[in-house]
Amino acid sequence: EAISTSFKSLSDKFDFTYLQNFASGNGPYNRGNLKSATLDQVGYIVEPNNVDFKFINRRNLKGKPAEILKINEERYKEIFKKEITEPKDFDIDTIRPPKEGENYVLANATIIALVRNHESSMIGKSIRQFEKKFNSKFNYPYTFLNDQPFAESFKRRMAKYSNAPMEFVTISPELWNRPDFVDPERQKKEMEIMDKHNIAYAKKESYHNMCRFYSGNFYNVPELQKYRYYWRIEPDVKFYTNIKYDVFKYLEGTKKVYGFTINLYDIQETVKTLWPETLNFLNQKDNYKYVNVNGAHQWLLENLQNPQINKMTGGYSTCHFWSNFEIADMDFFRGEAYNEWFKYLDSTGKFYYERWGDAPIHSMGLALFADKKQIHWFRDIGYFHDPYYNCPRNPETQLCETSKFSKWEHLADQNCMVNYIDNVMDDLDAIY
Ligand code: GDP
Ligand code: MN
Incomplete structure (x- = not known):
C-alpha cells in the first residue's frame, strides 16, 4: 500500500529528536533530513541506576529479544517487590472518603460501563467488587451505555448492586454505527483476511463499532x-x-489526565498502518504543533523486546494502556489535538479495514499530545481482566499474587510495563 511504503523508511528513522523538532517548529521536518537520527543515536533506554537492580545496558542487546525479555521480566519482579501504598505526589489525607454525615463535594465524575x-450478571460481578473496594465510600454516579435500549430487568438488577445514582443511556446510531464512507466490499475483504490470521473479533462488526466508539465518540454522548x-x-x-x-480528586489535584494499571503489546496486524497514518496526519498542514515535546514518545517506538512487531507497524511498538481500566479526564479527549487526529484516523475507514482498538488509539494520542507527567500508573490498585494482572504488594491488596503479570506463562513477552517505567517515568519512587 502506498502509505505504508512511503512511511516505512521514515518510521525506521523516526525518533525522539524528530518529534521534538516537530513540536518546537525549529527542526527539519523534511523527511530527507532524517537519515542521521536513529533511535540508537539519541539514546533509547535511559538505564535506571537508582534501583537495586543489576545494571545492564539493554541498548547493547539490540537484536537479542530473548535476553531483553529476561532482563525486563526480572526488572518487573524487582519493581513489584517494593511495598507500596498510596501516591506521594499529593496530600492524600485531603481526599479521604467522607465520614458519616460529613458534607462531601464529589469531583465532576462518573463511572462508565458500556x-x-x-x-x-458479569457487569454485576464487577460492580459488587468495585463498590466494596471503592465506590460505596463515595457514591459516584454510574452511566451505563448501550447501542440498544436497556431492558427494565437490566436496570432493576443494577440497582441491587449499588445505592449510587444510575443513568441508562442508549447511544445514538450516529455515534455508534459504521459511517457511510466506509466501503462494505473492502471491509468484507479485509475482515476475511484478518479472520484467516486468527485475529479475535476480526469479522465482528459490532466489535469494530465498539472500538471506534470508545476511541472517538464516547465523550460526545x-x-x-x-x-469531566x-x-x-x-x-x-x-x-x-x-x-x-x-482517585478523581487525585487526578484533578495533580492535573493528570489519564490513569492506567496494565501496559502491554497489541496484535500488530490490527494496527498495521495506525502509525504511518498518524505520521501522515502530523505531516499535514501545521499539525506538528499538536505534538507535546514532553510526550511518552520513546515508549511508542520501543523496539527491543518484540522487534518483529515494529517491522509490521512501521515503527509503532504497539505498547498501550489497557483501556478496560481507565480513570481519565474527558477534556483531554475533547481537546483539539486529539479530535483533529481522531477525525483524520476515522476518515481512513481503518477502524473497519483494520481493527484499530480504542486502547492503542487512546495510548498513542496520550503519548503524542499529553505531557508524560500527566499520565499516571495506578501502581497501588490491584486489578485483573482476563488474562492480565496488576498486583502490587501492599496491605490493602488481597487475593492476587504479587508481581504476577499473566495467568499464562507464555504471555510474559506481552508485558510492556517495564518499557514504560524505564523510558518514560522520570523517577518511579518519587510517586510511590
Ligand atoms: P475484550 O475485552 O476486548 O475481549 O472485549 P469485550 O467483549 O470485553 O468488550 C469491551 C467492552 O465493550 C465491554 O464492556 C463490553 O460489554 C462492551 N461491548 C462490546 N461489544 C458491544 C456491543 O456490541 N454493544 C454494547 N452495548 N457493548 C459492547
Ligand atoms: Mn473485556
Whole structure:
C-alpha cells in the first residue's frame, strides 16, 4: 500500500529528536533530513541506576529479544517487590472518603460501563467488587451505555448492586454505527483476511463499532457532557485493593489526565498502518504543533523486546494502556489535538479495514499530545481482566499474587510495563 511504503523508511528513522523538532517548529521536518537520527543515536533506554537492580545496558542487546525479555521480566519482579501504598505526589489525607454525615463535594465524575443487556450478571460481578473496594465510600454516579435500549430487568438488577445514582443511556446510531464512507466490499475483504490470521473479533462488526466508539465518540454522548472525569469498568473484572482515597480528586489535584494499571503489546496486524497514518496526519498542514515535546514518545517506538512487531507497524511498538481500566479526564479527549487526529484516523475507514482498538488509539494520542507527567500508573490498585494482572504488594491488596503479570506463562513477552517505567517515568519512587 502506498502509505505504508512511503512511511516505512521514515518510521525506521523516526525518533525522539524528530518529534521534538516537530513540536518546537525549529527542526527539519523534511523527511530527507532524517537519515542521521536513529533511535540508537539519541539514546533509547535511559538505564535506571537508582534501583537495586543489576545494571545492564539493554541498548547493547539490540537484536537479542530473548535476553531483553529476561532482563525486563526480572526488572518487573524487582519493581513489584517494593511495598507500596498510596501516591506521594499529593496530600492524600485531603481526599479521604467522607465520614458519616460529613458534607462531601464529589469531583465532576462518573463511572462508565458500556454493556449489553445479556451481560448483566458479569457487569454485576464487577460492580459488587468495585463498590466494596471503592465506590460505596463515595457514591459516584454510574452511566451505563448501550447501542440498544436497556431492558427494565437490566436496570432493576443494577440497582441491587449499588445505592449510587444510575443513568441508562442508549447511544445514538450516529455515534455508534459504521459511517457511510466506509466501503462494505473492502471491509468484507479485509475482515476475511484478518479472520484467516486468527485475529479475535476480526469479522465482528459490532466489535469494530465498539472500538471506534470508545476511541472517538464516547465523550460526545450528550448525557456525558456534564462530566469531566470517568472511570471505565467492564464485565467480569476484578478489583483487589481497598482504595481509601478519591482517585478523581487525585487526578484533578495533580492535573493528570489519564490513569492506567496494565501496559502491554497489541496484535500488530490490527494496527498495521495506525502509525504511518498518524505520521501522515502530523505531516499535514501545521499539525506538528499538536505534538507535546514532553510526550511518552520513546515508549511508542520501543523496539527491543518484540522487534518483529515494529517491522509490521512501521515503527509503532504497539505498547498501550489497557483501556478496560481507565480513570481519565474527558477534556483531554475533547481537546483539539486529539479530535483533529481522531477525525483524520476515522476518515481512513481503518477502524473497519483494520481493527484499530480504542486502547492503542487512546495510548498513542496520550503519548503524542499529553505531557508524560500527566499520565499516571495506578501502581497501588490491584486489578485483573482476563488474562492480565496488576498486583502490587501492599496491605490493602488481597487475593492476587504479587508481581504476577499473566495467568499464562507464555504471555510474559506481552508485558510492556517495564518499557514504560524505564523510558518514560522520570523517577518511579518519587510517586510511590
Ligand atoms: P475484550 O475485552 O476486548 O475481549 O472485549 P469485550 O467483549 O470485553 O468488550 C469491551 C467492552 O465493550 C465491554 O464492556 C463490553 O460489554 C462492551 N461491548 C462490546 N461489544 C458491544 C456491543 O456490541 N454493544 C454494547 N452495548 N457493548 C459492547
Ligand atoms: Mn473485556
